[in-house]
Amino acid sequence: MLRYLVLRTFMTIPILFGVSIVVFILIQLIPGDPVRTMLGTEATQEAVEQLRKDMGFDQPLYVQYVHWLLKVLQGDFGKSIALHVPVADLLLPKLGNTIILTIGSMLVCTLIGGMTGIIAGLKKDSWFDRISSGWALIGASMPVFWLALMLMWFFSIYLGILPVSGMYNLRNPGGIPDLLLHLILPSVATATVSTAVIARITRSVIIEIQQKEYVRFFQSFGLSSFTNTTRHVLRNAFSPILNITGLQIGYIMGGALFSEVVFAWPGLGQRIYIAITAKDYPVIQAGILMIAVAFVLVNLMIDIINMAINPKLRDSI
Template sequence: MARYIIKRLLQAIPLVILISIICFTLIQLAPYNAIDTMITPMMSKEAVELINIKYGFDQPIYIQYFLWLKGILSGEFGYSIITHGSISQDLISRIPATISLVLPSYIIALFISIVLGLISGANKNKLIDKIIDGFCSIGIAIPSFWFAMILIFIFGYKLRLLPILGMSTIGMKPSLSDFLLHFIMPGTVLVVAFMPELIRYVRSSTLGQISEDYVVVQKAFGATKREILFKHVFKNVLLPIVTKMGMALPMLITGAMITETVFGWPGVGPYFVTAVQSLDYPVIMAVLLLSSTLVILGNLISDILYFLIDPRIKEMR
């Protein structure tokens, strides 16, 4: 087991380096650079040159990359060009807020999707299957920002039942009840956004399992449809779900950017959107690299979970 994990980690290192090069190169190819946000037509050439020297933009591209990579390897993502604050500290303060929104939403969506996916797969082409599939189609078609604004208009503005912005009420002592009130609307948006793909994934896995021999054997022994579905098919459907759980890791950081921005949730989303709008390249590169690295880490976690859960994989190793 340890050898397998070490092997996968060693395979991931070159990929992370390649991704860092791609992220850095894409930013360099942008039509504008960070200096454009800091200079004015009234500045002299000497002043502009001093800004270039201060932020290292006078160095060759490869030197800039290695300086940036050196800082990242030491745990320092650099400083924001706009706010001059530490990017690492900004991310540390914002990531918990994003996780507190995305993680519960994804878990809720996952549990609901497993149940609905199993029911849909077990009732192929029947009324309940068509209803669930229709919900999935609507969920995929509805833009998250539009759904968020509808909820804000109805429950925040018209009915005044729920707070519109932030994750806590300004001037009040933080409490679980206050957090839950702020969580309901953005959490609902994310649950609806996550569910369609998960439901269809579970449904597809369920259809594959229902055609297996062990289901026929259970029917022959007199097992009910519910017993077959939730005691036997359910266990085998969970294995491919492991892949989805691993791949969901990057969503903990970047999976709610639009929703966070609409609801003013103080997470990574508004931070990244503001950086894009203001051409704050160090922040953009940091978030891109972080999310890309989490994709690789998610794949690694999925492989390890497969290795632990499925004995057939152990035999092949």
């Protein structure tokens, strides 16, 4: 077990290294000149060239990447082009708000998607299975920003029962209850696609495990349906369901950008959106890198949890 943990952790290092290369190259492919953006359209060509030299943009890409990576490893993401403040000071406070939204969305998609998939799998070809399968197909195809707008219109504007935007009531902040109330709509909008995916995968896993020989063996010996389901079906389905749930973290953090913009949730996604409109490349680069690193680390944790709870995986080491 310890050997696996050490090996799996070291395997994460080249993955993170590859992620940093991809993020750096993607930012270089964005059209536009960050130096020209900083100085404005009235700047002379001499001033542009001088600032480009001062910032190291005149050097080869691999040299720029090495300098950038060394600074990132020290916690220095550079300075915002638009606001002229350290990028870390802009993004780190927002990251906590995005984590809150991600946790809320994960609770929604795990509870609703997991329970729906389990019931649909156990009640294959029932009316519930047909309805949930149709809902999952629609939910998996639904754009996050459109759903966010529809939820806002129906629950906030038409019914007036949920807050329109923000994390707290600005006139009278109500602490955690107020936060949870503001969290409902963004979490549902962000989690809808992942909920549908988890429901479909869970249903397939449950049906597949029910057809295993050992499950039929215990059924033939008169083991009650409830005991057989809880001990053998659900227990063996937990590992693949956990894997697919972990993979949804990355999608949820990406989808949070749209929800945060629509609901004015002050998170990482909203800050990245503002940076995109302002062509603030250091902020865009650091924000994407934070999301990618979080996705890799979460999946590392999922693998470790799977190893801890699954005897078959431990025995295979």
